[in-house]
Every structure is written in structure tokens, then in C-alpha cells.
Amino acid sequence: MILYESDVEGFIQAVRKNLLAKYMSSIFFKKYGRQITKEQQREWNYSLRCLSEVLKDSDIPLDCGIRLDYVLSQYSSHIEVIIAGTDRNSKQNIYILQLLSWQESAASEMEDMVRFSDRKGWQDAVHPGYQSASYKSYISKRAGAGDLEGIVFTSGVYLYDYVKSDPEPLLHSSYEHLLQDIGIYFSDDVVPLAENIREYVSNGKGKKLLNQLHIRDQFYAEGLEDYLEQLEKNKHSFSLNIEQKMAAASILHGLNRTDSKIISLIGGMPGTGKTVIAITLLNQLSKMKMKAAYVSPFKAQINYLNDIIPETEGIDFLTINQCINRLNHGLQYDLIICDEAQNFEGLNSQPMIENMINSSKVSAFLYSSSQRIMPGNRFELVDFLDRSSSRSGAKFYKFELNRNLRYSGQASGILWLTHQLQFDTNTNYEDWDIENFEIEVVDNPNRLMELTKLKSDLGNSARILANIADNSTRNSKDQGMYHLEEYQFSQPILSAYNGVSQKASVDYISSVYSVQGMEFDYVGVLIDDDLYFDEEHQKVCHGKKTEQPEEIIKNIYYVLVTRGKKGCFIFCRDKSLGTYLRDKVEYSKKKQLWVKYFVNLYAAQLEEKKGQELYDYLVSKRETISADEYQRLKEELEKAKGEAEKYKKYYLNAKNLMEKIGITPEVIENIKVLLEKIKDESKLIQEEDERAHFVQERTSTILSDIFNPLNNKLKVKQIENKISQAVGKEAWIKMSPKSQHFLISAEVMFESIESYNSLIDFSGVCLQVTKAFEFEMTNRYFTQYQDYLKTKYNEEYANRMPQSFYKVKRGNKVEITQNQYTLGNIPFTVGMFQDGRVIKNYERDHRMFLDYANDKLISNPQETNAILKKHLKEVHIITKKYRNEAAHKGSFDVIAAKECLDYMIDIQRILGKLLDDYNY
Numbered sequence: 001m002i003l004y005e006s007d008v009e010g011f012i013q014a015v016r017k018n019l020l021a022k023y024m025s026s027i028f029f030k031k032y033g034r035q036i037t038k039e040q041q042r043e044w045n046y047s048l049r050c051l052s053e054v055l056k057d058s059d060i061p062l063d064c065g066i067r068l069d070y071v072l073s074q075y076s077s078h079i080e081v082i083i084a085g086t087d088r089n090s091k092q093n094i095y096i097l098q099l100l101s102w103q104e105s106a107a108s109e110m111e112d113m114v115r116f117s118d119r120k121g122w123q124d125a126v127h128p129g130y131q132s133a134s135y136k137s138y139i140s141k142r143a144g145a146g147d148l149e150g151i152v153f154t155s156g157v158y159l160y161d162y163v164k165s166d167p168e169p170l171l172h173s174s175y176e177h178l179l180q181d182i183g184i185y186f187s188d189d190v191v192p193l194a195e196n197i198r199e200y201v202s203n204g205k206g207k208k209l210l211n212q213l214h215i216r217d218q219f220y221a222e223g224l225e226d227y228l229e230q231l232e233k234n235k236h237s238f239s240l241n242i243e244q245k246m247a248a249a250s251i252l253h254g255l256n257r258t259d260s261k262i263i264s265l266i267g268g269m270p271g272t273g274k275t276v277i278a279i280t281l282l283n284q285l286s287k288m289k290m291k292a293a294y295v296s297p298f299k300a301q302i303n304y305l306n307d308i309i310p311e312t313e314g315i316d317f318l319t320i321n322q323c324i325n326r327l328n329h330g331l332q333y334d335l336i337i338c339d340e341a342q343n344f345e346g347l348n349s350q351p352m353i354e355n356m357i358n359s360s361k362v363s364a365f366l367y368s369s370s371q372r373i374m375p376g377n378r379f380e381l382v383d384f385l386d387r388s389s390s391r392s393g394a395k396f397y398k399f400e401l402n403r404n405l406r407y408s409g410q411a412s413g414i415l416w417l418t419h420q421l422q423f424d425t426n427t428n429y430e431d432w433d434i435e436n437f438e439i440e441v442v443d444n445p446n447r448l449m450e451l452t453k454l455k456s457d458l459g460n461s462a463r464i465l466a467n468i469a470d471n472s473t474r475n476s477k478d479q480g481m482y483h484l485e486e487y488q489f490s491q492p493i494l495s496a497y498n499g500v501s502q503k504a505s506v507d508y509i510s511s512v513y514s515v516q517g518m519e520f521d522y523v524g525v526l527i528d529d530d531l532y533f534d535e536e537h538q539k540v541c542h543g544k545k546t547e548q549p550e551e552i553i554k555n556i557y558y559v560l561v562t563r564g565k566k567g568c569f570i571f572c573r574d575k576s577l578g579t580y581l582r583d584k585v586e587y588s589k590k591k592q593l594w595v596k597y598f599v600n601l602y603a604a605q606l607e608e609k610k611g612q613e614l615y616d617y618l619v620s621k622r623e624t625i626s627a628d629e630y631q632r633l634k635e636e637l638e639k640a641k642g643e644a645e646k647y648k649k650y651y652l653n654a655k656n657l658m659e660k661i662g663i664t665p666e667v668i669e670n671i672k673v674l675l676e677k678i679k680d681e682s683k684l685i686q687e688e689d690e691r692a693h694f695v696q697e698r699t700s701t702i703l704s705d706i707f708n709p710l711n712n713k714l715k716v717k718q719i720e721n722k723i724s725q726a727v728g729k730e731a732w733i734k735m736s737p738k739s740q741h742f743l744i745s746a747e748v749m750f751e752s753i754e755s756y757n758s759l760i761d762f763s764g765v766c767l768q769v770t771k772a773f774e775f776e777m778t779n780r781y782f783t784q785y786q787d788y789l790k791t792k793y794n795e796e797y798a799n800r801m802p803q804s805f806y807k808v809k810r811g812n813k814v815e816i817t818q819n820q821y822t823l824g825n826i827p828f829t830v831g832m833f834q835d836g837r838v839i840k841n842y843e844r845d846h847r848m849f850l851d852y853a854n855d856k857l858i859s860n861p862q863e864t865n866a867i868l869k870k871h872l873k874e875v876h877i878i879t880k881k882y883r884n885e886a887a888h889k890g891s892f893d894v895i896a897a898k899e900c901l902d903y904m905i906d907i908q909r910i911l912g913k914l915l916d917d918y919n920y
Contacts, residue, residue, distance in 0.1 A: 001070045003027045007207050008055055008083075009062035010893035015052040019895050021045045026898075027754075028070065043119075044079070047099045050160040051081060058194035060085065061204025067213075071135065073242045076100075076116075076125045080135050084210040085201025092209055093200040096139060096155040098132045102162050105169045110253040112178065112245065114170065118161075126245045128157040128170065129178030134241055139213070151209070154200055156183035156193070163187055244277050247399040251281060254362045254395070255290065255334055261394035262362040263385050265341075267369075268401030269424075270414075270562040274366040275517070278337045279309070281364075286312045290334040295323045295356070297343050297374075301517035324352050333360045340517055341365035342372040345381050353381075357388055370423070373512050373556050375548060413437030414562050417570075420584050421531075422540040423558045434589050435653075438522070438567030441582040445489040445526055448571040449506075452524035455567070456506045460521035465560040467528055467553070468493055468511040482509040482526075484573065512556045515563055523564040526571050527557060533577035540577065604647035611640035719747045726905050727912030734915050735776060742772035743905065750901060754894055763892035766900040770883040773904065773911055774823050777875065780857060780918060781829050782821040788852050802845045804828035823879045827872055834872040836865065859919050867917050874910055878903075 003024040006014070014020040021044040025036040036044075048068075055066075065084035071077060081097040104117040112130045115122055126134075136155040159170075164186040171184065185193040240248060247266050254262030268274050278294060285292045293316045296302050302317050309317070318326070323336070336356045338344075344353065357363045367381060382398070389396035413432040417439065418424040432439070442448050449464060456462040466482055483490050494508035509526070530543040530553050542550035561568055572578035614637040622630065723743050724732035732740070746768035786805065793800045798813075804825040806813040831839050831846025838846050853868065854861040882900045886892050904911050 001028070001031060001072060002067060003070050003079075004066075004068040004894070005210065006066060006893040006895065007062060008060060008064045008066050010895060011066045012052050012055065012062075014893075014895040015048050017895075017899075018045065019899060020048055023895055023898055024068065024070070043101055047079065047101065047160055051097075051099065051158070054158070054190055054194050054197070055083075057190060058198045060198055060201050063204045063207060064201045065206035065208075065210030067210055069135075071242065076123070076131070076242055078131075082139070082210070082213070083197060083201055083206070084213065085206035086203040086209075087200055088202050090203060092151045094140075094151055094153050094209065094213060095197055095200050096132070096136050096153065097197075098128060098135065098155070098157045100128055100157060100159050100162075102128075102159050104162070104165075107169050107172060107174070110249045112175075113249050124246070126242050126249070127175055127178050128159070128184065129175060129182045130245065131242055132157050132182050133178065134245070138241065151212075152200070155181070156185060156196065158185045158189075158193060160187055164189075240277070240280060241273070243399060243401045244273050244280075247397075247401075248277050248281055248284075250397050250399070251335065251362050251364055252284065255285075255288075257361075261357065261360070261392060263357060263389050263394050263396045264362065264364040265367055265382060265385055265396075265398045266364060266401065267367045267399065269368060269370060270559070272401035274368070274401060275339065278339065278364070278366065281335065281337065282312075282315050285335060286315055290314065291332075292316070292335040292337070293318055293323055293326075293333050293360075294337050294339065295320055296339045296517060297347075298340065298513055298516050300514045301339065304518045320349070320352060324355055327355050327359045331359070335362045335364065336360040337364045337366065339366045340371065341367045341381060342369055343374045345372060345374070345379060347374060350379060350384060353384065354388060357392065357394065370555055370558050371516065373516065373552060373559060375552050413439050413568065414564070416588070417561050417568060418558060420581060421557065421561070423554050432588070436566075439570075439585055440567075441570050441572070441578055441585055443571070443575075443578060443582075445484050445487050445571045448524040448526065448569050449491070451569045452522060453506050455522040460566065462506050462522040462524070463515065463520050463563070464491070464506060464509050464524045464526065465515060465563065466509050466511070466526040467530060467548075467556045467560070468509070484526075512559050516559055518563065519565055520563055521565055522567045522569070523560070524569040524571070525557070525560045527573065527577065529573045531557065531572075531577060532574040533580045535576055535580075540580075543574075604644050604650075607640050607644035607647060611637055611644060614640060716744060719744050723747065723905060727909050728916065731912040731915035734918065734920060735772075736779065739772040739775045742768045742775070746772075746901070750897060761892055762894055762897035763886040765897040766882050766886035766892055769900055769904050770823075770878060770886070773878055774883070776911070776915065777823060777826060778818060778821045780920075781826050783818055784856070784920070785829070785849070785852055788856055789848070800848065802829055802831075802848065803842065804845070823875055823883065826875050830868055830872060832868065832872065834869060834876055836869050857918055859917060871914055871917070874914060878910070 004011075004014075004020065004027070011020070014023070021041045024044060025041055028034070028036050060083075063085075065082075067082040067084075069080040069082065071080055078101070079099045081099060083095040083097065084093070086092055101118045102116045103119075106115040106122075108114050108124065110124075112127050114125055114127050116125050117123075125131075132155045136153050140151075140153040171179065183193075183196055185196075247264065251262065251264055254264075266274050266277060282292055282294060291314045294302075294305065295318050297320050299319050302319055305317050316323075316326075320338075336359070338353075338356060365381065365385065386396055388394070414437070415424070416432040440451065442451065452462045452464055468482065480493055481490050482493050491507065491509045494505075494510045494514055528543075530546040530548065532541055532543055533539070534541050542553055546553060548556075561570070570578075570581060572581065614633060618630065618633055618637065625633075720740070723740075727735075746765050749768065750762070750765045782805070785802075789800060789802075790797045801813070801815065805821075806815045808814070827833060828839065828842060829845070830849050831842035831844075833839060850864065853864050858864045858867055860867070882903070885896070886900070902908065
């Protein structure tokens with residue numbers, strides 16, 4: 001899980017301000033709906049400070065990219081730091097550093113395992129060398145991802161709170177195979193770690209490289225068939241993650257024990273890799289010449305595995321009835337793996353489970369409560385296994401898998417769908433990668449068939465899925481057909497006992513019993529009226545006409561929509577549910593396409609600029625540089641041209657997709673006036689305040705146009721409620737609609753960029769917020785004040801005009817307009833410094849403004865002077881710290897933008913506090 005991305009400069013600043021751990025906690029909460037404990041935040045703070053000191057000691061360039069991934073594990077959750085840059089030979093490198101809070105360790109009997117101690121005491125864990133190699137493999141070698149050719153991946157471990165022993169258990173010779181390419185650094189190894197990092201990224205230029213890695217992370221991970229193919233090639237020596245490795249090591253260790261049997265329960269959501277553990281174990285047991293059985297309650301799943309896994313001596317794939325029949329005839333196994341074990345809870349299966357436990361050295365049950373589709377709940381499997389182990393003297397181990405393997409990345413379509421359908425309320429996936437996972441909601445089941453058949457015709461595995469229940473065929477005498485009569489839709493139902501395989505015809509409708517435990521490239525899911533959408537409460541509800549319990553209905557559809565690896569098409573019989581989902585899909589598509597277009601257009605222009613600079617240099621220096629240097633620069637020029645073309649292809653693709661969903665080319669053209677170009681143009685303006693004002697004005701106009709199509713009514717209302725509560729409802733009412741729009745745009749922009757790629761420049765967010773602030777201040781310190789003075793002085797106004805309201809040109813006073821008034825004018829309008837001193841030669845202006853403030857502006861005239869001092873101080877802070885920084889800096893990172901939002905709106909709510917002091 002990516003919690004933070006920036007450059008090294010932004011990282012060091014965020015750590016120095018003590019903001020980073022808090023920000024990471026907020027991202028974790030957004031994605032998982034769970035709070036990080038204060039203890040964990042303190043540990044993050046400490047570890048990030050240790051890392052910051054290493055990076056400062058390394059003296060690497062501040063434009064190196066840095067990313068913090070949080071590996072969530074039941075056993076050893078930790079941060080993986082990814083540092084990107086180039087070395088002194090301009091070779092691209094990605095350095096992956098694992099941060100561990102361990103303090104001591106001891107050897108373990110289990111393969112690749114150790115015992116370790118931290119602030120929580122002693123625990124079992126996978127050796128950090130394996131953990132580090134596994135994560136490097138996960139990042140660099142996953143199937144289906146983008147091109148990272150030529151990039152060198154290096155990994156290491158930093159035990160920042162661990163004093164090395166002599167001898168050191170972690171460096172024992174039994175772990176030598178884990179340490180060949182991994183550097184292990186202890187608390188007193190700051191200097192060698194800093195030197196090692198510098199060796200790989202001493203030339204900086206890492207943010208673009210980190211962005212390439214980010215784009216790669218959006219691709220779906222490999223499916224089971226891909227994994228099997230790699231397993232056969234022996235390329236997955238570090239393929240299991242920490243939790244999978246813990247479970248597999250425990251089971252393998254149990255096979256060598258003679259004192260007691262082992263019972264293991266491996267739990268996890270769909271895609272967390274339970275079946276991957278099973279296949280890895282079966283592969284290992286076949287090499288050890290042991291006997292194993294893989295058991296499932298569903299014949300379809302067994303047929304599927306028999307289709308894709310080569311027949312192996314000693315390894316059996318059996319239905320539960322086939323397995324029990326063999327056991328009743330005295331057959332014994334070393335290992336029995338029972339998949340989809342949650343469905344035993346709906347059957348009278350306790351004797352079968354006891355039989356499997358008694359007939360094997362080790363029995364492993366793969367369990368997911370969200371995939372229980374058998375009605376009834378006759379017993380709790382976890383409690384039953386616990387009691388069985390106590391009766392038989394067996395050892396009972398429970399493992400819970402957290403990391404999602406099959407569908408990785410925060411933008412996964414599967415996780416997005418389950419979140420929108422409200423099946424999974426513990427995670428918060430607002431977007432998915434629209435270019436690598438297709439989601440389409442259609443309004444006719446015949447269209448669903450067309451889309452799914454088209455994918456099948458193109459060589460993809462595809463299937464139409466539905467909940468085969470009484471309500472779908474209640475108007476038909478033929479119970480072998482699935483009917484939706486209002487659409488003239490009728491298709492045959494595929495039985496679970498038809499010898500189902502992935503090659504089965506897409507003309508059939510498959511039930512959940514035909515596909516549980518299987519995966520396809522694409523699925524079309526027919527959602528009947530057993531689910532409907534309650535518009536008043538914005539809730540997906542259980543249909544009242546079905547006899548199936550709500551939990552079972554939602555679990556069935558959970559299984560159905562999680563079967564596709566590349567895409568899912570959906571038809572909803574309930575029109576409100578279809579409209580709700582379609583709106584969610586369209587909104588997310590538009591939001592992502594805007595950001596992708598912006599990012600890739602910006603990247604293409606940078607590469608074009610770099611290419612032009614190289615070309616000009618080559619032309620000017622052709623006669624003075626060596627032939628080798630000329631050739632090197634020429635190759636670099638060609639590379640820059642290639643990169644520009646690549647990014648151009650990306651942004652043109654995004655543009656084409658935007659046009660398809662109804663965003664006009666005229667609107668798209670507005671985005672071409674990029675923030676970087678605006679900043680370049682502003683350099684011609686000498687005065688700092690005017691320059692910042694220029695950047696803010698231009699940026700706000702463009703970004704308002706860009707994000708206007710995103711403002712669907714539901715989203716705007718949600719954001720408006722959030723902001724009005726933050727600043728205060730009275731302050732929100734005082735605010736102009738234009739300022740409200742700026743703030744809404746800023747929040748939409750922040751959420752959009754943060755959820756897609758936080759490496760993007762966030763200065764636009766801050767400029768939108770400060771524009772709202774400037775507009776409100778201008779209204780009170782210029783527009784309303786001007787009206788007050790004109791009413792009070794009539795014809796004398798020209799002589800009484802405040803000095804901040806005009807400029808002298810050729811000896812004449814030229815009155816400025818509202819658009820020319822800036823935050824920098826305010827102290828001179830008041831005629832006072834923020835410490836309360838009257839500005840020399842502005843004494844008259846100061847007296848006039850005090851009259852206005854007491855008569856009209858300030859809600860508590862007895863406190864006018866103190867209030868104005870406070871407001872001038874805030875105007876100075878906001879001008880210098882946020883508006884000018886966002887306008888002038890090359891880039892504004894996510895932490896700086898969040899700090900601005902927190903200061904102005906969400907936490908300190910300065911904007912609301914200032915407005916509270918005004919009458920209007």
C-alpha cells in the first residue's frame with residue numbers, strides 16, 4: 001500500500017515538521033477505514049527520523065524520488081522505502097530498503113524463519129533477507145506490468161533499533177542463501193548504509209523514474225495460471241509474501257514432526273493468495289515424494305485445477321465426497337488441503353472434517369467468510385477445529401492473509417467494485433486503473449452478452465455469471481433456463497456437474513457453484529432484483545422477494561464480481577442500482593482521465609524541452625567536443641525523443657477516451673496552459689506579490705475549467721458539507737459562491753491527484769485555496785470598503801482614495817480594479833503593520849479604515865485593533881508560506897498541499913475564524 005510519494009527534499013521537510021507519520025495515518029484510514037494507533041504513529045515517526053538522518057548523511061541529490069509502502073501483515077507489518085535515481089554513470093536505479101523495528105533475534109527450526117523481539121516481545125517471523133527479496137520480486141517482476149527495462153533493482157534491510165550481536169543470529173550460515181544480494185544494516189551502520197544508497201542514486205533525477213514504477217503498480221498482478229507457469233520455470237523462489245511464507249513454513253515444518261498432528265486455518269479475502277500457498281505446497285510435496293490431496297466442495301473447481309495443473313504422482317485433486325470415499329478405504333495422506341472450507345459451515349460436515357484430520361499428518365483449511373455461499377450456519381469452523389485439536393492433541397495454527405495478490409494496487413477494479421456495491425466496507429477504493437481493468441455498467445442483459453462474447457471471440461476466457469435463484473426463473477416452466485422476460489432474454493444455465501472448464505461456452509449462464517475458486521479474464525455479471533439501491537439512504541439493499549439470507553446474497557455476488565482478472569461487465573435488474581453504479585463509473589473515469597492527460601502532457605513537454613536543449617547544445621559544441629561525447633549526447637537526444645513520443649501517446653490516448661465520454665476538445669485545450677508555463681511567464685514580473693497574484697489568477701481559471709466536469713451533484717454536495725462543517729456554517733454562508741467553488745475545486749483536485757499519483761505537482765491545490773482566501777479578503781478590504789468610501793465622501797472620494805487603491809502613472813492617479821488588488825495590498829489599506837504599528841505616511845488611511853472597520857466590517861468593534869492585528873498576521877503567513885511558495889516553487893508536494901488545506905480549512909480553519917470576525 002503506497003502511503004507517500006515525493007522527492008527526498010519533500011520527505012526531509014515533512015519529517016522535520018513532524019507531519020509525515022500523521023499524513024500516512026490519514027491515507028491508511030482512507031483506504032482501510034481503520035485508525036493507526038498512536039503507538040504505531042510514534043514508531044513511524046522514529047523510524048522515519050532515522051531514515052531521514054541516513055539520507056542527509058548520504059548527501060544524495062534532493063531530486064531523488066522516494067516512496068513509502070506499508071506492508072500490512074498479521075506478523076510483521078513494516079515500511080518498505082523505495083528510493084529512485086541515477087548513479088554517476090547515469091544508470092537508472094531503484095533501491096528498496098525495508099525498515100524493521102526489531103531489537104533482538106534468535107534462530108528458528110523452520111526454514112527461512114527467525115524469532116525476533118521488538119517492543120511487543122518475542123514473535124516468529126520470516127527472515128528479513130527473505131522479506132526483502134520477496135518485496136523486490138513483487139515490485140520488479142510481476143506479470144503484465146509496464147516496461148522497466150534497464151532499471152537495476154537493489155534491496156536492503158535497515159534494523160534501526162537493533163544492536164548487532166557477536167555472533168549475530170540474522171547472519172548465521174543457515175541464512176546464507178538469503179543474504180547473497182541483500183544488505184543488512186543495524187543501528188550503528190548509518191555510514192555504510194548511506195554510502196550504499198549514494199552509490200546507486202548519487203546523480204539524482206529520480207522522480208520521473210518513480211513515476212514509471214507508479215504506473216507499473218496499476219497493472220493487475222498475475223493469475224493462477226501465470227503463477228503455475230513461473231513455478232514450473234523455478235522463477236518464484238521468493239514469490240510468497242510474509243504471511244504466505246509464514247503459513248507455508250509452518251505446514252512444511254509440521255510434516256517433519258512426529259510428536260503431533262498439525263491443523264492449520266488460512267483465512268483471507270479473495271485474491272489474498274490462499275490458493276497460491278496451496279499450489280506452492282503441492283509443488284514442494286511432489287519434490288519430497290510425499291502424498292497430498294487438494295479437496296474442494298465444488299466439482300467445477302476440481303475440474304478447473306485438473307485442466308491447468310499437470311498430473312503429478314502422489315498429488316490428488318478431489319471433491320469432498322471423492323476424498324472421504326478414499327479415506328474410508330484406509331488411504332492416508334501427508335497433507336490434505338481443503339479449499340473453500342467456509343462452505344462446510346452450511347453442511348453436516350463435522351464427521352468429514354474429523355476424518356480428514358485423522359487421515360493426514362497435516363490438514364490445512366482455506367477459509368473466507370465473505371465467500372460462504374451455502375445457506376444455513378450449522379457450526380463455526382474455527383471453533384470446531386479448535387475443539388478437534390484439543391480432543392486429538394493436535395497443534396492448531398491460524399493464519400490471516402492481508403495483502404491482496406491477485407488484484408494489486410489501490411486502483412484495482414475488483415476492490416473498487418466491491419466497495420461501491422458496499423460488500424466490503426473496511427476498505428475505501430475510490431478509483432481503479434481504467435486502462436488495465438475494464439468496468440462497464442449496461443442497461444440491457446443482451447448488451448452484457450454481446451460484450452462478454454466479444455472478449456471471448458478475441459481469445460480471452462470469459463463467462464456470464466448470475467445468482468441462479470427461484471426469482472430469476474419464477475415465470476418459466478423450464479428451470480434449466482435463465483429468464484429476464486421484460487428484456488426478452490433467455491439463456492441456458494450451466495450445471496456445476498457438467499464437467500465445467502474455462503473453455504465452456506459463453507452462451508451459458510454459470511452459477512456461483514460453477515465458478516467458485518476459478519478465475520477468468522472477463523466476466524459479465526447479471527445482478528437480479530435480489531439486490532436493489534435505496535436512493536434515500538444511498539444504500540445497496542437485500543431484495544425482499546428472495547428467500548436467500550442477505551449475507552448469502554451479498555457473498556454470492558461478491559464471489560461473482562471477483563472472478564475477472566481483466567474486466568467485469570454488469571447488468572442490474574434494479575434500475576436505481578444500475579444508475580448508481582453507472583454514475584460512479586463515469587465519475588471515476590472522468591477524474592482519472594483528466595489527471596492522466598495532465599501528467600503525461602506535462603511529461604511529454606519536459607522531454608521535448610530536454611531534447612531541444614540537447615539538440616541546441618550539440619549544434620553549438622559540435623566542433624569542440626570529442627567524438628565519444630558527441631555520440632553519447634546523440635544517444636541521449638534520441639532517448640529523450642522516444643520518451644516524449646511515449647508520453648505523447650499516453651496523453652493522446654487519454655484525450656481520445658475523454659472525447660468518447662463526452663468531454664469536448666475545446667475544454668481539453670484549456671489544460672494546455674500548464675502550471676509550469678504560467679510560472680515561467682510570471683518570471684517577467686519583477687514585484688513578488690504581483691507575480692504570485694498572476695500565477696494564482698491564471699492557475700485558478702484553468703483548474704476551475706478542468707475540474708468543472710467532475711462536479712456531479714452528489715460529489716459536490718458531499719464536499720460542500722465537508723468544507724462547511726470544517727470552516728463553520730456561518731462562515732460558509734458569508735462566503736461568495738465563487739470562493740466556495742474554488743474550495744470545492746481544490747478538494748476535488750487534491751483527492752483526485754492523491755488517489756492517482758501523489759508525485760504530481762500539488763501547487764494548484766494550494767493556489768485554489770489561497771485564491772478563495774484572496775477573493776474573500778478583496779471583497780472586504782477593497783470592494784466593500786470602496787463602496788463605503790464612495791457613499792461617505794461622494795465627490796470627495798477621488799481625494800480621499802486610499803493609497804493602496806491606485807497607482808501613479810505619469811503623475812496621474814490610476815485606480816486599480818478588483819482583479820488587480822492582491823493580498824500584499826491589505827496592510828497598506830489598513831495602514832498598519834501586523835504588530836500594530838501604523839505605517840509611516842499612511843496615518844490618514846489608517847484612520848479612515850478604522851472608521852470603516854468599526855462602522856461596518858468588524859462584528860465586535862471593541863476589539864477592532866486586536867482583530868486587525870491578528871488578521872494582518874494571518875494574511876502575511878498565508879501570503880508568504882502558502883500562496884507565494886505554491887506560485888514560485890518548481891513543485892509543491894502532497895504534504896505541503898495537505899498542510900495548506902489543514903491550516904486554511906480542515907484543522908486550524910483559519911479562513912473560517914477570520915470570517916467569523918466579520919459582519920458579512
